[in-house]
Amino acid sequence: MTTTQIAERETLYRRILELPDEEFAHVSQYVDNLEGHKPNKETARAMRDIQDQHDLVAFDSIDEMFAALKEEVEQEKYATA
Numbered sequence: 001m002t003t004t005q006i007a008e009r010e011t012l013y014r015r016i017l018e019l020p021d022e023e024f025a026h027v028s029q030y031v032d033n034l035e036g037h038k039p040n041k042e043t044a045r046a047m048r049d050i051q052d053q054h055d056l057v058a059f060d061s062i063d064e065m066f067a068a069l070k071e072e073v074e075q076e077k078y079a080t081a
Contacts, residue, residue, distance in 0.1 A: 049055045059065040
Protein backbone atom coordinates (compact mmCIF):
# COMPACT_ATOMS: atom_id res chain seq x y z
CA MET A 1 0.00 0.00 0.00
CA THR A 2 1.34 3.40 -0.94
CA THR A 3 1.73 6.37 1.38
CA THR A 4 -1.09 8.12 -0.49
CA GLN A 5 -3.43 5.16 -0.01
CA ILE A 6 -2.61 5.04 3.69
CA ALA A 7 -3.29 8.76 4.04
CA GLU A 8 -6.58 8.41 2.16
CA ARG A 9 -7.67 5.56 4.45
CA GLU A 10 -6.74 7.53 7.56
CA THR A 11 -8.74 10.51 6.28
CA LEU A 12 -11.72 8.27 5.54
CA TYR A 13 -11.53 6.62 8.98
CA ARG A 14 -11.43 10.04 10.66
CA ARG A 15 -14.40 11.27 8.63
CA ILE A 16 -16.41 8.15 9.47
CA LEU A 17 -15.66 8.47 13.16
CA GLU A 18 -16.88 12.09 13.12
CA LEU A 19 -20.27 11.19 11.61
CA PRO A 20 -23.42 11.51 13.71
CA ASP A 21 -24.84 8.12 14.76
CA GLU A 22 -27.64 8.12 12.17
CA GLU A 23 -25.29 8.87 9.28
CA PHE A 24 -22.77 6.34 10.60
CA ALA A 25 -25.53 3.70 10.49
CA HIS A 26 -26.16 4.52 6.82
CA VAL A 27 -22.46 4.22 5.98
CA SER A 28 -22.22 0.97 7.90
CA GLN A 29 -25.21 -0.48 6.05
CA TYR A 30 -23.73 0.63 2.72
CA VAL A 31 -20.43 -1.10 3.50
CA ASP A 32 -22.29 -4.26 4.57
CA ASN A 33 -24.14 -4.24 1.25
CA LEU A 34 -20.89 -3.81 -0.68
CA GLU A 35 -19.28 -6.73 1.09
CA GLY A 36 -22.22 -9.08 0.73
CA HIS A 37 -23.55 -8.16 -2.70
CA LYS A 38 -22.90 -10.30 -5.72
CA PRO A 39 -24.58 -8.98 -8.87
CA ASN A 40 -26.82 -11.32 -10.87
CA LYS A 41 -25.79 -12.38 -14.39
CA GLU A 42 -27.70 -9.58 -16.13
CA THR A 43 -26.21 -6.90 -13.89
CA ALA A 44 -22.70 -8.37 -14.20
CA ARG A 45 -23.05 -8.39 -18.01
CA ALA A 46 -24.27 -4.78 -18.00
CA MET A 47 -21.33 -3.75 -15.82
CA ARG A 48 -18.89 -5.46 -18.23
CA ASP A 49 -20.59 -3.76 -21.19
CA ILE A 50 -20.15 -0.36 -19.54
CA GLN A 51 -16.53 -1.08 -18.71
CA ASP A 52 -15.85 -2.30 -22.27
CA GLN A 53 -17.93 0.49 -23.87
CA HIS A 54 -20.05 -2.22 -25.53
CA ASP A 55 -23.77 -2.04 -26.40
CA LEU A 56 -24.21 1.36 -24.75
CA VAL A 57 -27.20 3.56 -25.54
CA ALA A 58 -27.14 7.32 -25.00
CA PHE A 59 -30.09 9.67 -24.63
CA ASP A 60 -30.33 13.43 -24.95
CA SER A 61 -32.96 13.75 -22.23
CA ILE A 62 -34.76 11.89 -19.48
CA ASP A 63 -37.96 12.01 -21.52
CA GLU A 64 -36.20 10.33 -24.44
CA MET A 65 -34.84 7.63 -22.12
CA PHE A 66 -38.24 6.90 -20.58
CA ALA A 67 -39.89 6.79 -24.01
CA ALA A 68 -37.34 4.20 -25.14
CA LEU A 69 -37.85 2.17 -21.96
CA LYS A 70 -41.63 2.31 -22.39
CA GLU A 71 -41.29 1.12 -25.99
CA GLU A 72 -39.02 -1.73 -24.89
CA VAL A 73 -41.52 -2.83 -22.24
CA GLU A 74 -44.36 -2.71 -24.76
CA GLN A 75 -42.36 -4.80 -27.24
CA GLU A 76 -41.58 -7.40 -24.56
CA LYS A 77 -45.23 -7.47 -23.50
CA TYR A 78 -46.42 -8.19 -27.04
CA ALA A 79 -43.61 -10.70 -27.67
CA THR A 80 -44.71 -12.81 -24.70
CA ALA A 81 -48.46 -12.51 -25.39
